Amino acid sequence: MSVYIQSPSTSTIFIPSTRGAMASSQPMANTPILPDGLTGAQVERYSRQMLVEDIGGSGQAKISGSKVLVVGAGGLGSSVIPCLAGAGVGTLGLVDPDTVDTSNLHRQFIHREADAGRENKAVSAARLVAQLNSGVKTVVHASPLESGNALELVSGYDCVVDASDNPRTRYLVSDACVLAGKPLVSGSAIGLEGQLTVYNFEGGPCNRCAYPNPPAAAASCSDSGVVGPVPAVIGNLQSLEALKVIGGFGAVLSEKLIMYDARSTTFHRFIVKKRPGCAACGLVPTITSMAASDAFCMERSLRGVASGGCAFAPRTAAATPKHLTPPAAAALASGYGRNGECGEVSALEYSAVRAQGVPHALIDVRDATQFEMCALPGSFNVPVSRAALAALLISICAKVPRYFTHTAASTLRASCSTCSLASCRAACTKLPP
Numbered sequence: 001m002s003v004y005i006q007s008p009s010t011s012t013i014f015i016p017s018t019r020g021a022m023a024s025s026q027p028m029a030n031t032p033i034l035p036d037g038l039t040g041a042q043v044e045r046y047s048r049q050m051l052v053e054d055i056g057g058s059g060q061a062k063i064s065g066s067k068v069l070v071v072g073a074g075g076l077g078s079s080v081i082p083c084l085a086g087a088g089v090g091t092l093g094l095v096d097p098d099t100v101d102t103s104n105l106h107r108q109f110i111h112r113e114a115d116a117g118r119e120n121k122a123v124s125a126a127r128l129v130a131q132l133n134s135g136v137k138t139v140v141h142a143s144p145l146e147s148g149n150a151l152e153l154v155s156g157y158d159c160v161v162d163a164s165d166n167p168r169t170r171y172l173v174s175d176a177c178v179l180a181g182k183p184l185v186s187g188s189a190i191g192l193e194g195q196l197t198v199y200n201f202e203g204g205p206c207n208r209c210a211y212p213n214p215p216a217a218a219a220s221c222s223d224s225g226v227v228g229p230v231p232a233v234i235g236n237l238q239s240l241e242a243l244k245v246i247g248g249f250g251a252v253l254s255e256k257l258i259m260y261d262a263r264s265t266t267f268h269r270f271i272v273k274k275r276p277g278c279a280a281c282g283l284v285p286t287i288t289s290m291a292a293s294d295a296f297c298m299e300r301s302l303r304g305v306a307s308g309g310c311a312f313a314p315r316t317a318a319a320t321p322k323h324l325t326p327p328a329a330a331a332l333a334s335g336y337g338r339n340g341e342c343g344e345v346s347a348l349e350y351s352a353v354r355a356q357g358v359p360h361a362l363i364d365v366r367d368a369t370q371f372e373m374c375a376l377p378g379s380f381n382v383p384v385s386r387a388a389l390a391a392l393l394i395s396i397c398a399k400v401p402r403y404f405t406h407t408a409a410s411t412l413r414a415s416c417s418t419c420s421l422a423s424c425r426a427a428c429t430k431l432p433p
């Protein structure tokens with residue numbers, strides 16, 4: 001008997017028989033034996049991946065027969081999506097309601113300049129997948145993942161990758177994965193730091209085990225910036241964890257959280273334990289429906305992060321330094337006119353203030369780097385975190401006694417209602433009329 005060992009590459013190894021005629025009576029089949037569910041073309045295409053002992057034919061068959069939902073086609077998704085497409089995942093679901101934006105292209109490499117301002121990101125990502133690997137089926141979800149569709153979305157897939165960029169989506173997708181029993185590969189990146197873990201894998205912890213409550217102030221790429229390769233690093237690792245989950249190889253990063261510090265090129269690993277008291281996956285869960293998950297998000301006002309400002313009537317704006325410390329800002333406010341209002345303003349509201357020619361000063365609370373990049377004319381920079389903003393406003397309110405002493409209590413409360421910070425309103429209403 002002679003044995004041919006057909007390697008996934010084009011080489012064939014011939015091994016002479018040592019058992020002579022006994023084996024020669026066995027008929028030789030002409031059709032190659034392939035791993036279940038794989039075609040010859042797939043074996044050829046994924047041969048280098050299948051050669052890895054941990055994966056082999058059975059692992060590739062699992063990968064090619066799996067469905068993965070990627071929530072977010074931004075910085076993280078720009079690595080997750082092509083990696084999973086290249087690896088031959090059977091179906092990729094792509095969720096992103098946003099349009100390609102020029103300011104995203106430094107890190108969202110799967111999109112093109114020509115698509116900026118006109119193309120949906122999920123559609124753009126699906127086009128790239130088609131060009132990269134026509135054997136991968138894509139399902140585009142161009143609307144946002146919300147409480148009303150999250151459970152149905154994740155239920156149709158074997159594994160979910162959270163490549164989103166906001167806390168609300170993180171809680172919604174995690175809760176949906178717990179309810180549907182789906183593993184969730186979670187990643188995030190901001191500035192020069194990133195995080196990675198796998199939730200809800202074979203009884204492991206969920207997002208609420210690690211973060212029972214959202215942080216008081218969450219950073220975003222829009223506010224804090226991000227260096228392109230950082231989400232690329234995390235996204236690549238996410239794709240690998242997703243392949244391990246669906247391919248059934250390696251040790252999945254469950255019950256462990258990796259923190260990546262790009263400044264020092266270090267990875268730190270932390271243990272994340274399942275909490276018996278977890279509201280989503282604990283012994284007596286309270287998040288038993290997506291409606292309950294949505295109520296939690298509404299209660300915590302998980303609507304993303306906005307930059308705040310505080311409008312006042314300035315007295316000597318031209319002579320004031322652009323960058324102020326919070327105490328200096330409060331001192332500055334003490335000399336301002338009586339007809340101002342204290343509170344955060346939206347861009348539209350501020351546009352109206354300028355259009356009406358209302359005397360005012362604009363305090364920009366973004367960090368100094370953002371202020372230096374672009375600032376509105378005449379604004380002052382007082383870099384404070386969102387958590388510290390309430391204290392700043394309270395201190396400013398306390399230093400403007402004339403404003404309050406010349407205002408009836410009812411009017412005071414009405415004007416202070418423009419401030420979105422409950423703590424500031426509470427402090428203002430305690431002041432004498």
Ligand SMILES: [Zn+2]
Pocket residue numbers: 205206207208209210274275278279280281282
């Ligand atoms: Zn949990």
